[in-house]
Amino acid sequence: MTSIRLAVNGEQRDADVEPRQLLVYFLREQLGLKGTNVGCDTSSCGACTVLLDGESVKSCTVLAVQADGCEITTIEGLAHGEELQPMQQAFHEQHALQCGFCTPGFVLAAVSLLRENPNPSEAEIRRGLEGNLCRCTGYDNIVKAVRAAAGAGS
Numbered sequence: 807m808t809s810i811r812l813a814v815n816g817e818q819r820d821a822d823v824e825p826r827q828l829l830v831y832f833l834r835e836q837l838g839l840k841g842t843n844v845g846c847d848t849s850s851c852g853a854c855t856v857l858l859d860g861e862s863v864k865s866c867t868v869l870a871v872q873a874d875g876c877e878i879t880t881i882e883g884l885a886h887g888e889e890l891q892p893m894q895q896a897f898h899e900q901h902a903l904q905c906g907f908c909t910p911g912f913v914l915a916a917v918s919l920l921r922e923n924p925n926p927s928e929a930e931i932r933r934g935l936e937g938n939l940c941r942c943t944g945y946d947n948i949v950k951a952v953r954a955a956a957g958a959g960s
């Protein structure tokens with residue numbers, strides 16, 4: 807086992823993990839943060855997307871030990887109490903989800919996208935989110951939500 811220390815949603819966490827433990831399973835099973843989903847385990851779907859030091863990563867492609875010393879944000883860390891983060895609010899208002907399985911990953915990938923490019927075009931949004939798959943929405947409302955959040959200064 808290897809000892810790691812990281813900040814998850816602003817809270818310091820110390821843990822012992824197996825060196826082969828993936829970050830996504832560390833978050834889900836050791837920390838109980840089940841909002842980070844596993845859709846494929848092969849880095850294809852983006853359902854496991856989290857922010858690592860502010861940048862979106864697919865947490866099924868990162869070892870927990872690689873996150874040692876880092877700051878992780880999961881979907882549970884975005885809202886302030888009852889107040890949704892602007893990207894979450896935009897997904898809600900623009901009906902950008904149906905089953906919701908892909909949504910945490912999309913929201914975090916979109917937050918990261920707007921940090922890099924605060925006013926993306928539709929093409930830039932589609933390109934920026936191409937690593938995330940949704941089998942329900944057809945993507946149009948997701949793009950609308952990201953545009954709306956960009957307008958709101960997310």
Ligand code: FES
Pocket residue numbers: 843844845846847848849850851852853854855864865866867
């Ligand atoms: S579970 Fe990580 S990309 Fe699909």
Ligand code: FES
Pocket residue numbers: 902903904905906907908909939940941942943
């Ligand atoms: S809302 Fe169902 S997979 Fe995206």
